Amino acid sequence: MTDLDIGGFAHPGFEAVRDAFEANFRSGEEVGAACAVVVDNELVVDLWAGMADPKTGRPWRRDTLVNMFSTTKGLSALTVAHAHSRGLFDYDEPVATYWPEFAAKDKGDITVRTLLSHQAGLCAIDERMDIGTLADPEKVASAIGKQAPAWEPGRRHGYHGITLGWYESELIRRTDPLHRTVGRYFADEIAAPLGLDFHIGLPDEIPEDRLARIMGDWYRIKMIANIRTLPTEFVKNFLNPRSITARSFANPKVLGQPIRYNDRDVRRIELPASNGTGTARSVAIAYGEFATGGHSLGIDAATLATMTEPATPPIDGTHDQVLHMTTAFSLGLCKPWPGFEFGSPSAFGTPGAGGSMGFADPESKMGFCYAMNRMGFHLVDDPREVRIRHAAQDAARRHLGAS
Numbered sequence: 001m002t003d004l005d006i007g008g009f010a011h012p013g014f015e016a017v018r019d020a021f022e023a024n025f026r027s028g029e030e031v032g033a034a035c036a037v038v039v040d041n042e043l044v045v046d047l048w049a050g051m052a053d054p055k056t057g058r059p060w061r062r063d064t065l066v067n068m069f070s071t072t073k074g075l076s077a078l079t080v081a082h083a084h085s086r087g088l089f090d091y092d093e094p095v096a097t098y099w100p101e102f103a104a105k106d107k108g109d110i111t112v113r114t115l116l117s118h119q120a121g122l123c124a125i126d127e128r129m130d131i132g133t134l135a136d137p138e139k140v141a142s143a144i145g146k147q148a149p150a151w152e153p154g155r156r157h158g159y160h161g162i163t164l165g166w167y168e169s170e171l172i173r174r175t176d177p178l179h180r181t182v183g184r185y186f187a188d189e190i191a192a193p194l195g196l197d198f199h200i201g202l203p204d205e206i207p208e209d210r211l212a213r214i215m216g217d218w219y220r221i222k223m224i225a226n227i228r229t230l231p232t233e234f235v236k237n238f239l240n241p242r243s244i245t246a247r248s249f250a251n252p253k254v255l256g257q258p259i260r261y262n263d264r265d266v267r268r269i270e271l272p273a274s275n276g277t278g279t280a281r282s283v284a285i286a287y288g289e290f291a292t293g294g295h296s297l298g299i300d301a302a303t304l305a306t307m308t309e310p311a312t313p314p315i316d317g318t319h320d321q322v323l324h325m326t327t328a329f330s331l332g333l334c335k336p337w338p339g340f341e342f343g344s345p346s347a348f349g350t351p352g353a354g355g356s357m358g359f360a361d362p363e364s365k366m367g368f369c370y371a372m373n374r375m376g377f378h379l380v381d382d383p384r385e386v387r388i389r390h391a392a393q394d395a396a397r398r399h400l401g402a403s
Contacts (some may be wrong), residue, residue, distance in 0.1 A: 004022065009047070011045070020390075022389065030049075030384065031372075034049075034279065043284070043285065044399070052064045054214065066277065072200060074283070086130050094109055098175050102145050104146045123244065124148060137141045157327070159162065159248065159320055168182050169182035169272050170350070194297070197279050198283060201269060202275075210269075216261070216375050247322075271311060301375070351380050357360055357369065370385040
């Protein structure tokens with residue numbers, strides 16, 4: 001690539017972030033992407049470049065929105081934290097206190113904290129669902145409420161790749177006086193006050209020419225071709241329809257096919273774990289707010305302190321039953337673990353399939369996001385994102401040291 005038009009800015013002291021962002025394009029690793037960094041509530045980096053739609057050559061613009069897959073989980077977790085801060089529920093109360101039907105199949109003792117920490121064994125749903133079902137919160141609640149755990153809750157953990165968002169949304173619906181879904185609550189209580197352009201469930205009025213197209217063709221075949229960058233056991237189990245890994249991403253089947261996230265019917269429904277669509281700028285601003293105390297949102301100090309604490313591992317250890325690697329989760333968020341040290345021990349965030357990433361680091365007062373449309377094949381630490389993240393972290397430390 002010789003001609004590269006990078007939009008946006010990097011403030012003085014953050015030039016290395018722009019250099020890393022540009023290097024990803026120069027090396028041919030990117031098609032379209034954006035990144036943003038907020039430090040001490042100041043947007044210091046806001047960059048975008050490349051093509052939003054490689055089929056038409058439509059460029060990535062300032063207002064281009066892109067699906068961020070599981071980076072969405074972080075925004076949903078911030079929404080849950082906001083609700084907790086308002087006293088709507090207690091993390092250590094049983095979920096069934098707020099949602100009595102959840103107690104079915106011996107789930108009455110599962111606490112909100114256990115559920116949000118991916119330890120409840122509810123990563124796969126047995127009742128078959130389709131897009132129509134997913135558009136109806138009552139039908140989703142019925143299906144997930146009667147699910148039996150795949151293991152004894154609290155003993156193991158496994159990535160609730162799709163289901164976590166449904167459980168979070170029903171918890172919000174059951175405790176919010178207005179009975180809003182997590183997407184509606186997020187729009188009203190976080191996106192609107194912060195001026196975010198990020199949506200959990202894409203409004204129909206947003207035109208197609210603002211949307212980046214995910215390059216997810218032939219994803220399963222490409223997974224095999226990239227097996228050296230993914231946990232081998234994860235790939236083997238993802239391709240085995242009977243495994244808990246495959247079942248966690250395949251109900252309905254469309255949710256395990258990244259290319260289908262370009263379809264309007266998938267974009268439209270609320271998938272609080274996997275189909276948030278927005279700008280990198282918005283995600284960085286949201287995390288930047290939480291990195292500095294959440295004051296403009298009125299986040300309770302006790303809630304924020306709980307988010308910064310280390311994850312409590314399950315009894316039987318940190319091997320993830322779904323991803324087949326070590327992981328660490330707390331309150332719907334990833335916490336740094338050996339091999340995925342994305343910030344200080346107080347940091348929290350989530351990566352998304354293909355390479356996107358968003359997180360807050362209270363120690364450096366930083367909110368960060370990287371998003372792209374060319375799918376990579378790393379469950380965490382996509383090299384494109386890591387280069388930008390490291391440059392941002394180094395610059396943020398220097399910036400705070402000089403101020």
